[in-house]
Amino acid sequence: MSERLAGKVALVTGAAQGIGKAIAERLAADGATVIISDVNTDGGKAAAEAIGGKAVAVGADVSDPEAVTALFEEIAKHGGIDILVNNASIVPFIAWDDVDLAHWQKIISVNLTGTFLVTRAATDQMRANGKAGRVISISSNTFFAGTPNMAAYVAAKGGVIGLTRALATELGQHNITVNAVTPGLIESDGVKDSPHNNAFEFVEMLQAVKGKGQPAHIADVVAFLASDDARWITGQTLNVDAGMVRH
Template sequence: MSTSLEGRKAVVTGGAQGIGKAIAKALADAGAKVVISDINGEGAKAAAADIGHGAVGVTCDSTKVDQVEKMLEDAAENGAVDILVNNASIVPYVAWDDVDLAHWQKIIDTNLTSVFIASRKATDMMRAADRKGTVLNIGSNAFYAGTPNMSAYVAAKGGVVGFTRGLATEVGKYGIRVNAVMPGLTESDGVKDSPHNDSFGFVEMLQAMPGKGQPEDIAKVVAFLVSDDAGWMTGQCVAVDAGMIRL
């Protein structure tokens, strides 16, 4: 079995670096025409140039409805995109005593509301074009485990789980699939910048397999889930975390 996305148009939000860039590359390598959307437009364009395969990088703030809708309309072919990967995210580390409403709202907007905004527009376009597309959301196993100094982030990623399951039941009758991937400890910029590097050894002890995952480990699972090989899967949240979370 080899994953083929030939002829598909894909959008990856937050794709300028890390897991998002790896996902964009995996989809492009599988034959998809990829648009990389990121608030860092120059980074998105650089990522697209690195990936090749005709990938395109564009500037877009995933929390802004007008920008997201225009980006998806510009990316669409024959009325809609085939694949939407909601990857845009920020991972700040803030102690609970320092969490105020402004911080909370920024985290929820970036990590959860952005998923709604893009999914709302993309699924509307898919239905209007009679396109049996797929939405893939990037969550986090932090939702299952709970993580100190990340309460707002954990809440947002928990919302992604609930939204994924709910939206799958809403749009399944139109042939649109919705799934999520829940990365664990992964060699990404967020992990490298974490003030909790000294605790990652303990995290690895909780895993069934030691070590840190690579962005490509996440990307390969995403490429499978958005392909026809996973055509009978929807509403699922798949942990890719070396067995840390064993549900």
């Protein structure tokens, strides 16, 4: 750990639990003031209290434009955003035959439109304050693997990678870098409570490095991308899955 993010304000969406919570912990350990945002308001508060220090909880549903506007009004009070981590997401397990329009729209609205809404507001605030910014979006290696039972999710995560590539080009002139991270299967709170929990043995067989993916494996990479060490990296998708897929 270091103080390499001292003086920075970071927002992590969906940080009440799982990978988002681990990212918030890691960015705080590196010295950032961390805004923990989640639709689960009580969980977000508990995560912020557990981190202590400069962590602040602000409840918000990333798919609700008004909630996102209110979230950034709060962040402005802390000096404005430097680092955005788009992590909030619904992780479904649903066979294609059960995917209807309502499911499709729900997943796209949270996992892709939510990423758009928060990134829209964050990059506006970064530029208004003349800040060199970082946008890091959590996609998924399911986009490369074509994982079953997640069609709408995989489509949304591919959209996040597309957005990352396009925004890097437009925002580079403002010293804002835009990157994505694609985790493999990670033993998060959400996964532990879902049928994905049964996939670890199969996934480990496909990994080059053996073991069970943990939230900290992703948090450490996000902290690097958020730091000055990653200033020359933009528009990239960093796959973090112990070598399961190559792209």
